[in-house]
Amino acid sequence: MKGQSINCCQICGEWKQEGIHVLSSFICKGCEREIVNTNPDDERYQYFVDRMKFRRLLNQTTS
Numbered sequence: 302m303k304g305q306s307i308n309c310c311q312i313c314g315e316w317k318q319e320g321i322h323v324l325s326s327f328i329c330k331g332c333e334r335e336i337v338n339t340n341p342d343d344e345r346y347q348y349f350v351d352r353m354k355f356r357r358l359l360n361q362t363t364s
């Protein structure tokens with residue numbers, strides 16, 4: 302590692318260097334692609350949304 306920051310992916314929970322930040326959440330490249338390719342009507346899409354909401358909830362209660 303060369304001082305690059307790694308982040309814990311909000312969806313899969315793995316530590317990755319590459320990804321995007323959405324609001325206060327980090328999402329790795331792989332999961333980002335999955336979300337983009339998932340239809341909002343799909344059950345799985347709701348799962349992604351719930352994961353992100355859960356994290357936001359945690360942030361609120363700890364601060």
Ligand SMILES: [Zn+2]
Pocket residue numbers: 310311312313314315328329330331332333
């Ligand atoms: Zn991920």
